Each structure stands twice: as C-alpha cells, then as structure tokens.
Amino acid sequence: xxxQSCSQSSLTKPSPLQNNDEDMIFSFDPWFNPQKNxxxxxxxxxxxxxxxxxxxxxxxxxxxxxxxxxxxTWWKVIVVVVLLGLLxxxxxxxxxxxxxxxxxxxxxxxxxxxxxxxxxxxxxHRLFFLGLISILYPTSLISTVFEFPFFYLLxxxxxxxxxxxxxxxxxxxxxxxxxxxxxxxxGNRM
Numbered sequence: 001x002x003x004q005s006c007s008q009s010s011l012t013k014p015s016p017l018q019n020n021d022e023d024m025i026f027s028f029d030p031w032f033n034p035q036k037n038x039x040x041x042x043x044x045x046x047x048x049x050x051x052x053x054x055x056x057x058x059x060x061x062x063x064x065x066x067x068x069x070x071x072x073t074w075w076k077v078i079v080v081v082v083l084l085g086l087l088x089x090x091x092x093x094x095x096x097x098x099x100x101x102x103x104x105x106x107x108x109x110x111x112x113x114x115x116x117x118x119x120x121x122x123x124x125h126r127l128f129f130l131g132l133i134s135i136l137y138p139t140s141l142i143s144t145v146f147e148f149p150f151f152y153l154l155x156x157x158x159x160x161x162x163x164x165x166x167x168x169x170x171x172x173x174x175x176x177x178x179x180x181x182x183x184x185x186x187g188n189r190m
Contacts, residue, residue: 034176042176043169049101050168052108054092057084060104063111066118066134074133093164096171111138 034042052059061081068077115138122131 039178042173042178046169046172046176047165049098049105049172050165052104053096053101053168053172054165055085055088056092056100056104057081057088060107062138063107063109063114066111066115066137069118069130069134070121074130093167096168096175098172098175101172 034045037045058081061077065077065081115135119131119135122128122134
C-alpha cells in the first residue's frame, strides 16, 4: 500500500477556475481556497484528503458510529462499517469527489464531541461497556479492527487492488484547477 506523491513536474499551475456561485467547489470549507495557497500547501492538503478518501467509510464512522450506538448494537455498527469498507474498495479509485471529501473532513471534526457526549450518556445510564466503546471508537484502538477483513482476504489469496494515494491526490488536484500533463488512470470520471 505504498503511496507515491504526485510530483510537481507533472502538474502545471492552475488557471483561474471558471465557476459561478452555484458551482463553487469549496462551499463546504470557506477557509480553504486553493487559489490563495501555494502549490506545496495545496499538494499537502490533497495528500491528506486522498488518504481520507481511500478509507472514507471508516473515516466517516469515527464521527457517526458513536451516535449509531444509540440506535443499534455496537457490533452491528462495526460489521456495517467493515462491509461498507469492503464495498468502497472498487469505488474509491473510479470516483473521486472534491465536495464529498471536504464534507467528510467537516463531519470528521465532530468525532470527539459525538464520542464524548454519547459516552457520557451511556455512563449516566450505567452502560459502562458502551461508554468505553464510544469513547475509544475515534482512537486507533478500534479502527484497527477495520483492517482485519482486508488482511484475511489477502491471506486467502484474493487480490484486492488497494488505492494509489498519489492517483487520488492527482485527481483532487485536477479538481482544484491544476492541469495534469497526462490524465490519471483508473477510470474516466474526473
């Protein structure tokens, strides 16, 4: 799962984006404007969003799963997140959406408030195990569970094509207005 960052030589500086107000690609994040940032900053931003995009169901579950524990049993929520992660594998390379990646980033900021509020609720109702699961969910202790199905399938001989973070990063940079000298492979959706 080695990732290669796209090099600066394969991209050209962006031309001013020709978007009208209803098509602003950065409407979810008013503080981020790629035209006001350096290429290096935009590239680093795209690298981080590429990593999040590759594991989008798990990334979103950090904020949403503790809330889901209020309505469903904790192990069913984890099973659903693992299954969504497996279903996401073939999609993540073919479909990259800048708006959704920004929205996922905004949702992820709620991971600790949602975990703490839900944990306090469970402890108040003397459901200590659920409180512990809720507060530990946003940490890496619980999220490592999501990797077990992938390792099991790889061990059984299944070929799972993992994403190239560099490829996802290039697609995000393209959507930010940087023009690639050659189109990224892996699908025709840009």
